[in-house]
Amino acid sequence: MRQALSEWVKERLYLSLDTTMGWNCFCIVWVSVVLRGRTIPVAWQVVNQSSSTVRLWTVQRVLRQTQRVLPTGVEVVLLADRGFAFRASNRSVDDHAVWETFCRYDDKLWSYTDCSLLVMAQHLGVFEVVSFDQHIRQMTGLGIVCVP
Incomplete structure (x- = not known):
């Protein structure tokens, strides 16, 4: 993913932060690149819990993972729900x-x-x-x- 993003030629990179539940006992927190109306996951964390509300440190961990693959010199816009x-x-x-x-x-x-x-x-x-x-x-x- 780092190599693919290193060739990013646009000035702005849109990222989406979201969660989803799996089997009502796992919450997946992920950040995706938004491209042509679709999202491509670049970082994620699976948490063993029955709620999609996650702790700040979990989100920070996923954002740090994301930061490691982002290209330099590109403006990043993070899209997220108000939750x-x-x-x-x-x-x-x-x-x-x-x-x-x-x-x-x-x-x-x-x-x-x-x-x-x-x-x-x-x-x-x-x-x-x-x-x-x-x-x-x-x-x-x-x-x-x-x-x-």
């Missing part, structure tokens, strides 16, 4: 800031998770977001740009 929004991954985004955002936009139907994504994106300087969620799309006036 992967780990507030613990950035401890400087505190509950108080998220709660203030949640209260400030009480005219919206935003969940606490939606607000935590906004606060984390603003804190990290991540303003391009791929989302089909109507609540995230409502954040365009706050510096978030939804792609497509």
